[in-house]
Amino acid sequence: MNSREILESFEGRMREFIDGENFKKCIQCGICGGSCPFGFYTDFTPRKIITATRAEIVNEVIESNAPWLCTSCNLCTSRCPSKIPITDALIPVLRELAMNYSHPPDELGQALTNIHRMGNSFGESNKKRTKWSEGIGFPVKVLKKGEHVEYLFIVDDFGSFDLRGQEITKAIAKLFRILGIDFGILGEKEKSIGDHVRLAGEFGLFEEIAKSNINEFKNYSFEKIITMDPHAFNSLKNEYPKFNFSKDVIHYTQLIDERLNEIKKILHPLNYTVTYHDPCYLGRKNGIYDAPRRIIESIPGIKFVEMYRNRENSFCCGGGGGGIWYDSYIKKYVKVRPAEERVLEASKTGANVLLVTCPIDAIMFEDAIKVTGLEGKLKVMDISELLLESIGKGV
Known part of the structure; x- marks a missing residue:
C-alpha cells in the first residue's frame, strides 16, 4: 500500500x-x-x-x-x-x-495471541485464575450460573496471574471479608477485560472480548461490578456500554471510601511517611482523586506528602496501553523509563512508602526501585495492603 x-x-x-x-x-x-x-x-x-x-x-x-x-x-x-x-x-x-x-513489538504480538487463544495475556490456563485465593484463610465464592451476589469482583489478568498482583488481590479480598461485603468471582470463566487490547489498536479483538464477557456476565445475578485494576474499570465503565452493557462499575477504593466510618474503628497507628501515585485510568481518565486520599488520611500515624506531579498532572508508570507487555522494546529507545523517573520523584518527597491503587503500577514501580538503587529506602504498597497492616496492628 x-x-x-x-x-x-x-x-x-x-x-x-x-x-x-x-x-x-x-x-x-x-x-x-x-x-x-x-x-x-x-x-x-x-x-x-x-x-x-x-x-x-x-x-x-x-x-x-x-x-x-x-x-x-x-x-x-x-x-x-x-x-x-x-x-x-x-x-x-x-x-x-x-x-x-x-x-x-514481538512481545505485543505474543500478548495479543495469548488473549485470543487463552483469554489472558499471560498465556496461562484460565483454571489458574483462582490461584491467588489459595491460603487466604476463607472460601472465596466462585459464582455458579444464576447465583446472586451484591458485587461481582473482576480481578483481570495482572491480579490473577502476576505474583505481585496476586498479593494485592488477596489484600482487597480480605478487606471485603472484614467489611462483610457480599462478593464473588467468575474463576476460570473470567477472561481479560481487554483495555490494553483496545489501546494497542486491536479494535476487532477488543469488540470480540467485550461481547463475549458481556454474554458471560448475563449468566449471573449481581448489583455492581467492582474492580481492582483501573484499566478494567475504565473499559467496563466507558467502553463496554458501547456494546449494550449497563451495569454499574466501581473501583475498590470507592467502596472502601463509602465504608470508611466502619473501617476507621478498627485501624491502628502506623509510622510511615507516604506519598500516593494517581493511576492514569483511575485519576486523569475517570476523575477519582479524593477517595484514595480520604482512605490514606484516615489511617492514624500516617504522614501523607504529595508528589509535585499529582492528581490530573500525575506522571505515568509507563505500563499502560500495552507498555508493560513490551518493556524490552521501550528500553531500546529510552534512557530513563517513566517508572524510574516517578520513583525518584516519590523518593524526593521524603516518603518511605509509595502508595498505589493499580497492580500494574505496583509491578512497574517495584522494578524501577531496583534499577534506581532505592531498595530499602522506598517501598511500594497498594492502599489495601496499608489498610490491612493498620488493622493487623490491633490483632
Whole structure:
C-alpha cells in the first residue's frame, strides 16, 4: 500500500471516532509533545504525527517507534486545546495501521495471541485464575450460573496471574471479608477485560472480548461490578456500554471510601511517611482523586506528602496501553523509563512508602526501585495492603 492509500485509511478510521476529525484542527501548539513521558525519545510526537498527515507521510510514522512509545496516559489528550482524541483514537489507529503494514513489538504480538487463544495475556490456563485465593484463610465464592451476589469482583489478568498482583488481590479480598461485603468471582470463566487490547489498536479483538464477557456476565445475578485494576474499570465503565452493557462499575477504593466510618474503628497507628501515585485510568481518565486520599488520611500515624506531579498532572508508570507487555522494546529507545523517573520523584518527597491503587503500577514501580538503587529506602504498597497492616496492628 502506498503512502496516499495509508493516509486515506488513517483518515477514514479517524472519522469513525467521536471527535476523530478534530485532528484536522490541530494548531501545532506542541503541548502534547511537552506533556508526553516519551516526548524526548519518540520519532513523532502527536503534533508531528499530524504534520505528517498533512505531508502525506503517515507511512513513515507507522514504520517508526512513535506508535509504540506511547503509554496511553491521556495527559496529552486532557491538555489538548483542540480536543483531539489522541489517546483513544489517534494512537490506536496508528497502531492498527502499524500492525497491518509494519512490524509491532514481538512481545505485543505474543500478548495479543495469548488473549485470543487463552483469554489472558499471560498465556496461562484460565483454571489458574483462582490461584491467588489459595491460603487466604476463607472460601472465596466462585459464582455458579444464576447465583446472586451484591458485587461481582473482576480481578483481570495482572491480579490473577502476576505474583505481585496476586498479593494485592488477596489484600482487597480480605478487606471485603472484614467489611462483610457480599462478593464473588467468575474463576476460570473470567477472561481479560481487554483495555490494553483496545489501546494497542486491536479494535476487532477488543469488540470480540467485550461481547463475549458481556454474554458471560448475563449468566449471573449481581448489583455492581467492582474492580481492582483501573484499566478494567475504565473499559467496563466507558467502553463496554458501547456494546449494550449497563451495569454499574466501581473501583475498590470507592467502596472502601463509602465504608470508611466502619473501617476507621478498627485501624491502628502506623509510622510511615507516604506519598500516593494517581493511576492514569483511575485519576486523569475517570476523575477519582479524593477517595484514595480520604482512605490514606484516615489511617492514624500516617504522614501523607504529595508528589509535585499529582492528581490530573500525575506522571505515568509507563505500563499502560500495552507498555508493560513490551518493556524490552521501550528500553531500546529510552534512557530513563517513566517508572524510574516517578520513583525518584516519590523518593524526593521524603516518603518511605509509595502508595498505589493499580497492580500494574505496583509491578512497574517495584522494578524501577531496583534499577534506581532505592531498595530499602522506598517501598511500594497498594492502599489495601496499608489498610490491612493498620488493622493487623490491633490483632
